[in-house]
Amino acid sequence: MYAVVNPATGERLSEYPEVDAAGLEDALSRVSAAASGWARSTTPAERAELLHRVAELHRERSDDLAEIIVREMGKPIQQARDEVGFAADIIDYYADNGPALVEDQPIELAGGDGDAFIRTNPVGALLGIMPWNFPYYQVARFAAPNLVLGNTILLKHAPQCPESAAAIERMFADAGFPDGAYVNIYASNEQIEQVIGDPRIQGVSLTGSERAGSAVAAIAGRNLKKVVLELGGSDPFIVLSTPDLDATVEAAVAGRLDNSGQSCNAAKRFVVADDLYEPFLERFTSALSAIEPSDPHDEEARLGPLSSTAAAERLQAQVDRAVQGGARLVLGGKRNGTWFPPSVLVDVTPDNPAYGEEFFGPVATVYRVTDEQQAVAIANDTPFGLGSYVFTTDPEQAQRVADRLEAGMVYVNIVGADAPELPFGGVKRSGFGRELGRLGLGEFANRKLIRTNAWPAVSGTTGA
Numbered sequence: 001m002y003a004v005v006n007p008a009t010g011e012r013l014s015e016y017p018e019v020d021a022a023g024l025e026d027a028l029s030r031v032s033a034a035a036s037g038w039a040r041s042t043t044p045a046e047r048a049e050l051l052h053r054v055a056e057l058h059r060e061r062s063d064d065l066a067e068i069i070v071r072e073m074g075k076p077i078q079q080a081r082d083e084v085g086f087a088a089d090i091i092d093y094y095a096d097n098g099p100a101l102v103e104d105q106p107i108e109l110a111g112g113d114g115d116a117f118i119r120t121n122p123v124g125a126l127l128g129i130m131p132w133n134f135p136y137y138q139v140a141r142f143a144a145p146n147l148v149l150g151n152t153i154l155l156k157h158a159p160q161c162p163e164s165a166a167a168i169e170r171m172f173a174d175a176g177f178p179d180g181a182y183v184n185i186y187a188s189n190e191q192i193e194q195v196i197g198d199p200r201i202q203g204v205s206l207t208g209s210e211r212a213g214s215a216v217a218a219i220a221g222r223n224l225k226k227v228v229l230e231l232g233g234s235d236p237f238i239v240l241s242t243p244d245l246d247a248t249v250e251a252a253v254a255g256r257l258d259n260s261g262q263s264c265n266a267a268k269r270f271v272v273a274d275d276l277y278e279p280f281l282e283r284f285t286s287a288l289s290a291i292e293p294s295d296p297h298d299e300e301a302r303l304g305p306l307s308s309t310a311a312a313e314r315l316q317a318q319v320d321r322a323v324q325g326g327a328r329l330v331l332g333g334k335r336n337g338t339w340f341p342p343s344v345l346v347d348v349t350p351d352n353p354a355y356g357e358e359f360f361g362p363v364a365t366v367y368r369v370t371d372e373q374q375a376v377a378i379a380n381d382t383p384f385g386l387g388s389y390v391f392t393t394d395p396e397q398a399q400r401v402a403d404r405l406e407a408g409m410v411y412v413n414i415v416g417a418d419a420p421e422l423p424f425g426g427v428k429r430s431g432f433g434r435e436l437g438r439l440g441l442g443e444f445a446n447r448k449l450i451r452t453n454a455w456p457a458v459s460g461t462t463g464a
Contacts, residue, residue, distance in 0.1 A: 002162040002186045007074040007305040007338045008296055016162040019185050024195070027183045031125040031152045032200040034180030039122045039150030044099040047148050051095035053175035054144075058088035058136070061171070065136065068164045073132050073308075074338070075259060076301035086418075087140035090436065093420035098148030101441050107449075114453035121446040122150035123226075124202040127195055129216065131208050132158035132307055133262045139168055141424070142205050143182065145441040153182045154201070156192055160308065192216075197223045203444045206230070207264075210429055228433030228443050230264065230425060232358045233386030236379035237267035238401065239276055240372060240392040248391050249283045252364075255389060255415040257291065257342065260304050261362035262311075264430075265387035267415065268359055270366045271375050277368040281346070284366070285331045288342035305338035306361055312338045315361040319343060322354035327365075356383060372401060380406045386426035389415060408434075 002016040019027065058065065066080035075083070102120040109116055126146055130138045135157065143153050157165035169184035187195065196204055196219045203226040206216045213229040220227045237255055242248040255267030272280045296304035306312045312335045319333045322345055332343030343363040348354050354365060369375045379388060388407040392398050402410040408426035411417055418424065418436075425434040433443050 001159045001188065003160070004072050004163050005160065005308070006071050007308055010309070010337070013071060014163065016166075016186050019187050019191065024185065024187065024191055027154060027185050028125075028195065028198055028200050030180035031154045031183050032180075034178055035122070035124040035152040035202075038152070038178050038181060042150075044102050044148055044150070047150065048095040048098050050175050050177055051091050051098075051144060051148055054171050054177075055088040055091040055095065057171040057175060058084055058091065061167075065164070065167055068167060069135050069161070070296050070304075072135065072161050072164060074296050074305040076296045076298070076304045078299055078301070079259060080296075083134055083137050087136040090137070090140040090420045091144045094144040094148045094441070097421075098145065098441065101438055102149055102445075104450075112453075113455075114451065116449065116451040119448045119450055120149065120442075121448055122146075123444050123446050125152045125154060125200055126444055127192070127201050127204045128153055128155045129192065129204065129206040129208065129212070130155065130157045130161075132160050133259055133264075135161045135164040136168065138207050141420075141435045141440065142207075143172075145435075146444055147177070147181065149441060149445055151202075151444055152180060154195065155182065155184050156187050156195075157184065159186075162186060193219055196220055196225060201225065203227070205433075205435075205443070213431060226444065228425075228435065229431030230433075230435065231386075231429060231431040232360075232384055233264045233266075233426060233430050234268045234356075234358045234382050234384045235265055235387045235389065235407070236382075236405075237270045237389040238375050238379055238391065239270070239272045239280060240375060240390070240397060240401070241273065241394065242276070242391055243393055245276065245279060245283065249280065249287055251389075251391070251415045252280075252284055253287050253291070256288075256364050257303055257362055258416065260293075260306060260340075262307060262360055265409070265418075265424075267389050268364065269379070269382075270364055271369055271378050272366060273375070274368055274370050277366075281330070281344075281366055284364070285344050288344065288362075288364070289331055291342055293339040293341060303342065303362060306335075306340050307338075309338055311360065312340055315340055315359065315363065318354065318357055318359055319345070319363060322348065322352055322365075325349075325352035325354065327352055327354055332363075350381070355381075358384065372397060376401060376404050380404075383429040384426070385428035386430035387411065 004013040105118040107116040172182040205228040207230040213231045294301045327345045328347045332341040387409040398412045423434040423437040423439040
């Protein structure tokens with residue numbers, strides 16, 4: 001199941017055996033033993049120093065790491081290097097800020113003697129289930145905050161990313177993390193179900209599909225395990241007014257084509273005010289038509305192959321269903337193997353399957369709206385709620401629309417603005433919980449109340 005198949009050529013480059021029962025038990029034992037030991041024997045500052053070294057190794061090995069994911073999932077080479085750099089930035093952020101983020105937080109008492117504070121403790125060994133579309137970035141935003149806190153990591157990466165998974169584990173080992181602090185496994189779905197139920201695992205973080213998220217949440221719920229889910233998205237890109245339509249179109253293209261359109265929080269549905277609709281559609285379509293899928297090793301490549309033949313076939317089937325349902329294809333829409341051109345659909349009505357689906361590839365749907373109210377209604381008329389984008393020259397309108405959008409993140413007049421300090425996550429069927437920033441460090445932490453008094457005393461109330 002774990003293999004590197006170059007999506008640009010179809011060549012099967014390497015295979016990795018799945019872990020057997022003995023190997024899985026060994027992995028669980030190692031992360032559990034490390035969780036009960038190293039968090040007590042090291043300080044957050046000491047763990048932060050190890051993380052700094054992991055970030056350094058990302059940068060030192062950037063070219064090799066980037067080449068790996070070009071082979072594994074077809075990411076254009078410059079975007080691959082950028083991902084490695086962003087992963088290093090995230091790790092450095094938690095190395096720099098983690099010790100302060102876990103300091104005791106005093107609580108001002110309304111009455112009585114003594115004091116009270118919240119202490120942030122690790123919860124133990126965690127399972128991470130990571131996707132193929134951002135092999136380094138996704139792992140960094142899960143592993144870095146939890147390692148500086150003192151949790152340990154058992155990591156199951158996507159089956160098509162075994163080489164990058166091994167490279168990540170090697171960097172944590174080379175940086176000096178103790179055995180068991182970060183362990184990679186090549187496990188089947190059935191084995192992962194077993195791992196989630198194992199009492200040695202205290203929490204699960206998954207980034208992936210709705211189907212995978214639903215399955216993991218169900219298993220975790222039966223076993224009373226905390227879960228963080230980052231699932232799909234069909235993010236709206238709302239254009240209400242603009243002083244520079246060309247710049248707005250450029251942002252729209254960048255928002256749709258990042259990672260060859262294979263990003264959960266990519267702009268996917270373009271909701272445009274009536275007076276701007278025709279010029280926007282004309283320029284957007286023209287700009288996309290100038291970009292062709294190309295060799296991901298090309299330094300100028302903006303659009304590579306999709307991650308696999310199966311991914312390209314799924315996207316083609318979605319486009320075909322949309323057209324059969326009455327949508328009009330104004331650009332692209334026909335794959336060539338794993339290569340899929342930029343494509344644009346219009347006239348997508350609520351009864352069309354495309355209206356509620358996520359297109360995981362370079363396919364955009366464009367909607368015409370009469371006013372702000374209709375724009376918000378269409379933006380929210382989706383089962384997803386990850387990110388969203390609002391372009392307007394009216395600051396009050398920007399805040400008004402942002403407040404009404406059912407999404408975990410709203411970006412106003414900007415795309416590509418993710419940063420280590422900014423929380424990432426969604427609502428509705430896009431999942432729950434947050435990664436990155438201060439919030440990302442708190443998801444798998446025991447926020448323990450400690451209340452002290454100088455002399456034994458009994459209050460007048462008890463907890464439920």
